[in-house]
Amino acid sequence: MLPIISTIPLRQMASGDVLSLQVYKFIGANPGKKVYIQSNLHGAEIVGNAVIHQLIEFLWMLDNTDLIGEIWLLPACNPMGTNQRSHHFSSGRYCAYEAKDWNRIFWDYEKNIYKNNKNKENQLLAFARSQLDLDLEQIRNNFLYAIKQQFVKILDDINSECGVPYTDKFSYKLQSLSLNADYLIDIHSSTNQGLDYLYYFRDREESAKFFLLDFGILLDEYDGDAFDEAFIKPWLALEECFFQLGKTVKFDVEAWTLELGRGMEMIPDSVSKGVRGIKNYLKQKGVLAEDFKLDDFPPKNNQMSFKTKSKATKYYATVGGMINSRIALGAEVKVGEQLYQILSFNKQGKLPTTVDIFASQDGFVYDVSANQAVNEGEFVLGII
Template sequence: MSRGKTKLAMIPTIETIPLQQLASGDHLSLQLYKFIGSRSGKKVYIQSNLHGGELTGNAVIHRLMEWLTTLESDRLMGEIWLVPVCNPVGVNIRSHHYASGRFDPYSGHNWNRIFWEYEEKFSEIKAFAQSQLALDPQTIQANFRQRIQAAFLALKPTIDSAAGVPFHEKYRYLLQSLCLDADYVLDLHTSSDRGITYVYYFPNRQESAALLQLEAGILLDEYDGEAFDEAFIKPWLALEEAFGELEKPIRFDVEAYTLELGAGMQIDSEAVDRGISGIQTYLITQGILDLPNFPCSAYPPMRFSPRSKARRYYAPRGGIVQWRVPLGTTVQAGDDLYQLLIFNKAEKLPGVQTVQADRSGQVFDVAISQAVSEGEYVLGVLED
């Protein structure tokens, strides 16, 4: 009697990667979980907690690992690499009860504004595109990726030199070395304050961004520069633009997203549920996981808006925010947004000032502190 082959469950390969030796002699490390399918395919890279107080993504990655280990290895086509708590320096920084790990304490850099970008003049990228006109998109993608990786590897002698480099340069090199050959990159963040769930996405990726099923999608029509997702995808966007000018429009199968999963400094259970559901849907729809009958959750459609329409409101005077509209509220122009209780040193009774919305939209982010000095952030509205 013949016996069927036993299908193997997916068990990740786990690697511990040294990151930094401290003055005390102790070491900080990263832990990488690699799920490798029995069938070849694309590579997905997912990390969390790049800013020290942004914790929810760690719970999402844990849920994702638990789920993947229940699947058979032949369901995965390609690889999924997971790096939770990807910034142990930031995670361990504290000020009283607050996780303040948004900035490198030594250099002052924002941890998500330090990353290496492949830089060529647009004319050089256009010349490369011209040389590839007769080739198919898959071959062009492989050739351009090789070009990026060669430029990245040229940094290694400096990183390893006797003179050394500042820690943030070594850190970014290590983190980017894990994802540079990926097809899809997901960077899990949260608001520094209290926020809804939303995703930052890039031009020509709205349809894929919608798979993540968050409350809102914000098109990055403006860049801060050197963020993790930007550094990964910007050369590909430039190459797409070059081909467009050569009248050969191509949309490469390369994507990068930053997922903002609710509030900072806590595990937001609703955001965890929404994050894991969206990532599951994304992986299945993109052909990474072969699960045709998986019951993906159906959340309401995303609200899409360009980043230039994300309006932030700052206190016109110093005071205490004694009332504000709830997070997620849809407001119309002229609606009350918040009310300031204003104290003074002029021998007068305290005053009250109400701030109204300039335009209609949705309140997508609110400050943790309700005590504000003049010019400090109060809340944000994703305008229509």
């Protein structure tokens, strides 16, 4: 099955060169769900590009009858971030010109309608009330139409003589490709050294298991500015409105952020886990035909541990120095157990000292800093 390849101009540079996006669209013989998968939103987090490359090779070999619906793949979705360097190191987490995190710039429908409507608290609730007698598919179509009606207004500013900051145009381009998706997958990696896991949203635990990863983190607190949050937040809010009205509604709309390995590397094991999990997710969600068989077909559900984002604790250096004897990534820890030691070379005419840091909670280490030389207040490790 050959994809439809679309090249989308993104930004003209001072040199006259134009940065572009390239989308690979695989469309099945029968209609169904739309899956949107992107990678490399943060410049140093390149592992998802290898995942998407292998998915393209996989889909290329299918017949169009094997695919129900369509899959859109967008590797290297942020060329500005991907190309950003500091000496030998990829950075690209922030737009250097605007000092913004590339994954905290997205348009949130819920915030937008509150900003532009005097009756802020009742607009979503009123919409839900007007849909009480309709079936789920009609409600979904009507709400998606309402979202699109607000979203398209952004073009007025983009096309004005005044123009807009680049992050506004960039975020509009990505969201315009994904706004009508049913399932969204944004592939990241740790900025430091991290495990393979995913972020998910409430009431989606069963689908999370399809990715066959060891653990997932529930985003119980979010503001809607990240890519996955901006996509699913309106649907979660509408579900809550129906609940207030005494009707249980759950849309088949899902958003995932896969965290695979560490920055600046495409670790083969992390790539393999990402590809395997996404294939299984597509199969279990009915995007791959029922009679299509995956090689070495994995179990339907995976034994998965679920954690909550607000329960995670990040440890920051209490003094400047060098990290010594740090506990290993993935290690289980108990309250009071030593996590690491800082070698502090003070400038007070005294001998160097060591500072021992101990765990304030039970859990396991899911993220550690890449640099073991830290200034006071810099990140050392995370426990959840």
